[in-house]
Amino acid sequence: MKVDFYHLTLHPLDRVLPRIAERVLADGGRLLVVAAAAEARAAIDQRLWTYAPDSFLPHAQAGGDQDADQPVLIAEDAVAANGARNVALADGLWRDEALEFDRAFHFFDEDRIVEARAAWRALAAHDGVERRYWKQNEAGRWEQVA
Template sequence: MQVDFYHLTATPLDRALPQIAEKVVATGGRLLIVSASDDQRTALDRLLWTYTPESFLPHARAGGDADADQPILIAPDIAPANGARHVAIVDGQWRDEALGFDRAFHFFDDEAIREARLAWKALADRDGIERRYWKQDDSGKWEKAA
């Protein structure tokens, strides 16, 4: 199991998340996007339809009749009704339920850095978990820092 910590400094979530989502879907995977905030889930739903004119990321908000068919499902909690093996936690609040997936993407900004550090340390002693920390350089390019 792999956990990727993405510290959002130069690139906001609305640019970073679609890139990850595209890669997951392109490889035939499914993604569960998790946020406790209804406002954030609504914004992400709109974003995935419009983030670039030439792109399309098939998705839905959890709770519909076709949740199981969705390559990307936006949900308030970690319940992969779409059978996702990848989870993106986008509200900065780590959830240990993410450890049941093959890969977790934990996005956080400076406001949630304390919580992210606690999650990083808590995962250090767990067997079978590979942690990676991604930060941005001055131009916004992602660099693996740990």
């Protein structure tokens, strides 16, 4: 199981998440995007439709009749009604339910750095969990720093 910690320093979530979702789908996977707040989920939903003029990223918010068919599903909790094996924790909060997936993307900014560090340390005690820490360099590119 892989957990990728993405420290958002230059680009906000709404610029980073769509690219991660594209990569997951390109690899034949599905993605569950988790955010506790309804406003955050609505913003993510809107951004996935509009992040690039020439893109199409099929997705929906959880709770509909077609949840199982969605390649990307946005939900309040880490329950993959779409059968996703990849989860994006989009609100900066770690959830241990993410360990039930093959890969977790944990996005956080400076406001959630204390919680992210605590999650990083706690995951060290879990066998079979590969942790990676990604940070944006001055040019905005992602570098693995741990």
